[in-house]
Amino acid sequence: MGSVLICLAALVTVDGLVSSSAAWLATPPPPLPVLPIPSASQLRWQRREIIMFFHFGMNTFTDSEWGTGSEDPSLFRPASLNASQWMDAAQAAGASLAILVAKHHDGFCLWPSAYTAHSVRASPFRGDVVREFTDAARARGIDAGIYLSPWDRHDARYGKETAYNEYYEAQLRELLTGYGSVSEIWFDGAKGKNATNMTYHFSEWFQTVRQLQPSTNIFSDAGPDVRWVGDEKGFAGTTCWSTVNRSMITIGEAGIETYLNQGDPRGTDWVPPECDVSIRPGWFWHRNETAKPLLQLLEIYYNSVGRNCVLLLNAPPNATGLVADADVARLREFRAALATIFNTDLAAGSVARASSDRGPRFEARNVLDGRDDTFWAPTADDGRRNGYWIELRRCSPERAFNVVRIQEHVALGQRVERHQVFVDGVPVANGTTVGHKRLHRLAQPVAGRTVRVWVAAAGRGPPLLSAVGLHLDPFVAAGTV
Ligand SMILES: *[C@@H]1O[C@H](CO)[C@@H](O)[C@H](O)[C@H]1NC(C)=O
Ligand SMILES: *[C@@H]1O[C@H](CO)[C@@H](O)[C@H](O)[C@H]1NC(C)=O
Ligand SMILES: *[C@@H]1O[C@H](CO)[C@@H](O)[C@H](O)[C@H]1NC(C)=O
Numbered sequence: 001m002g003s004v005l006i007c008l009a010a011l012v013t014v015d016g017l018v019s020s021s022a023a024w025l026a027t028p029p030p031p032l033p034v035l036p037i038p039s040a041s042q043l044r045w046q047r048r049e050i051i052m053f054f055h056f057g058m059n060t061f062t063d064s065e066w067g068t069g070s071e072d073p074s075l076f077r078p079a080s081l082n083a084s085q086w087m088d089a090a091q092a093a094g095a096s097l098a099i100l101v102a103k104h105h106d107g108f109c110l111w112p113s114a115y116t117a118h119s120v121r122a123s124p125f126r127g128d129v130v131r132e133f134t135d136a137a138r139a140r141g142i143d144a145g146i147y148l149s150p151w152d153r154h155d156a157r158y159g160k161e162t163a164y165n166e167y168y169e170a171q172l173r174e175l176l177t178g179y180g181s182v183s184e185i186w187f188d189g190a191k192g193k194n195a196t197n198m199t200y201h202f203s204e205w206f207q208t209v210r211q212l213q214p215s216t217n218i219f220s221d222a223g224p225d226v227r228w229v230g231d232e233k234g235f236a237g238t239t240c241w242s243t244v245n246r247s248m249i250t251i252g253e254a255g256i257e258t259y260l261n262q263g264d265p266r267g268t269d270w271v272p273p274e275c276d277v278s279i280r281p282g283w284f285w286h287r288n289e290t291a292k293p294l295l296q297l298l299e300i301y302y303n304s305v306g307r308n309c310v311l312l313l314n315a316p317p318n319a320t321g322l323v324a325d326a327d328v329a330r331l332r333e334f335r336a337a338l339a340t341i342f343n344t345d346l347a348a349g350s351v352a353r354a355s356s357d358r359g360p361r362f363e364a365r366n367v368l369d370g371r372d373d374t375f376w377a378p379t380a381d382d383g384r385r386n387g388y389w390i391e392l393r394r395c396s397p398e399r400a401f402n403v404v405r406i407q408e409h410v411a412l413g414q415r416v417e418r419h420q421v422f423v424d425g426v427p428v429a430n431g432t433t434v435g436h437k438r439l440h441r442l443a444q445p446v447a448g449r450t451v452r453v454w455v456a457a458a459g460r461g462p463p464l465l466s467a468v469g470l471h472l473d474p475f476v477a478a479g480t481v
């Protein structure tokens, strides 16, 4: 208690000094952005951190992952579908956006599309799952997203370039004009080896999305707004740039996974990665499968959100039309574990100093205020050769931590190329990129008075850090990940 009081007194003193000088010093402007920078929609997306995915459709009733397209619509008969209960799952995970598979590769449409007979309209269910989903999401204050599979194994127009692209465009229009705001839309290049040849008119599709809903984030291997991370494990590269050259990526083409996983420090397009992974082994519900254990979900979180990505977590509703209670419970457990780890910041109350700062509004202490829009900025001349540093002098040096959180103010571009963390002079962690959020798990909990973060950003202007946090993860410490 005594040391906390001393620390608070120190904080007040530092505050007093800064504000008395700020009274007569003009505030310097923020540094120039380093291009490319995110759009407003991309920034909103990045701050979501966790998004839910719901794979539900014909496959749910046929125990498959890829349907053939010849399924009888009468098989689709959820006994008590309740999309509000799906939102219980989304809220359990703390997600602010939920994406629905409106049509998978089997071509069966979960809404009564005017352009095909192969939909809920021909099933005993008769309702409109897209409507129930978007209404349920909106009622909970959750944003809605849509996945519409390009590969369609049912429709006879598939393989006829103009006819199929017209069909796909018409369905995009139905989904983007009939169901309110759609915050993210998913396109992929998944296709069986023997699939009929078909050229998708991605450029036309993307521009149609822009015309109908300009703030929707468009996901595909190549963006334009959000890119695939290159695997379905939910793991980004330890180096992970939000930037790529879109011209180097062909949607659906094999061999680009490493580029997608790591990004490109010289990339000219801001297209941050999304890590899609299912809570169960399959994307669709299967009676024989169960949710991943908590430690595995935490591992996924550290390797996705903790590596500058957004986690897109799938929870498949079952054949009754409900997410299994056990899966909802696991999501709740996951969220509670994240709160246990991250709701206490063991850096709080520290006194911060740095190799330099740009002046009032850009001081080192901004990394401790819990805000994304304030940041520490060093001077332009500092650190070009030897890197920059920021140091926290802790109030309670005896309180051990095993997670270090570093965040960049990416609104002005992603800059950090290398970084290293020292506790009382001893190196405990290091890495390359930081981005929106970088989490380091230490081999074991460490205590100490000073935590210093050293960063290099040679080619990309001075680094701008919005947060440095210290946390104790009791789950990883107790288990073996
Ligand atoms: C649907 O789920 C919601 C949320 O769990 C619940 O409040 C509601 O009672 C359910 N509706 C029906 C008809 O079971
Ligand atoms: C692909 O086509 C070949 C030749 O027709 C066939 O032998 C093979 O089983 C097919 N593979 C799949 C996955 O359908
Ligand atoms: C698809 O088209 C390519 C190039 O035109 C050709 O090489 C390939 O054999 C075709 N595949 C099928 C399944 O028809």
Ligand SMILES: *[C@@H]1O[C@H](CO)[C@@H](O)[C@H](O)[C@H]1NC(C)=O
Residues within 6 Å of the ligand: 244, 245, 264, 266, 267, 268
């Ligand atoms: C991406 O484009 C930039 C600018 O044209 C170029 O300097 C860079 O080398 C490209 N990246 C790759 C991996 O080719």
Ligand SMILES: *[C@@H]1O[C@H](CO)[C@@H](O)[C@H](O)[C@H]1NC(C)=O
Residues within 6 Å of the ligand: 063, 064, 281, 286, 288, 289
């Ligand atoms: C569960 O059943 C499905 C369909 O029969 C099968 O594809 C999948 O591999 C099974 N999963 C496990 C974990 O055994």
Ligand SMILES: *[C@@H]1O[C@H](CO)[C@@H](O)[C@H](O)[C@H]1NC(C)=O
Residues within 6 Å of the ligand: 318, 319, 320, 321, 322, 323, 324, 325, 326
């Ligand atoms: C689906 O999940 C609900 C909630 O756990 C459960 O009551 C129902 O029996 C499940 N349906 C099937 C087919 O397993």
Ligand SMILES: *[C@@H]1O[C@H](CO)[C@@H](O)[C@H](O)[C@H]1NC(C)=O
Residues within 6 Å of the ligand: 420, 427, 428, 429, 430, 431
């Ligand atoms: C960087 O971290 C790795 C793994 O934690 C460690 O083996 C290595 O010694 C560290 N390097 C430096 C320079 O601290």
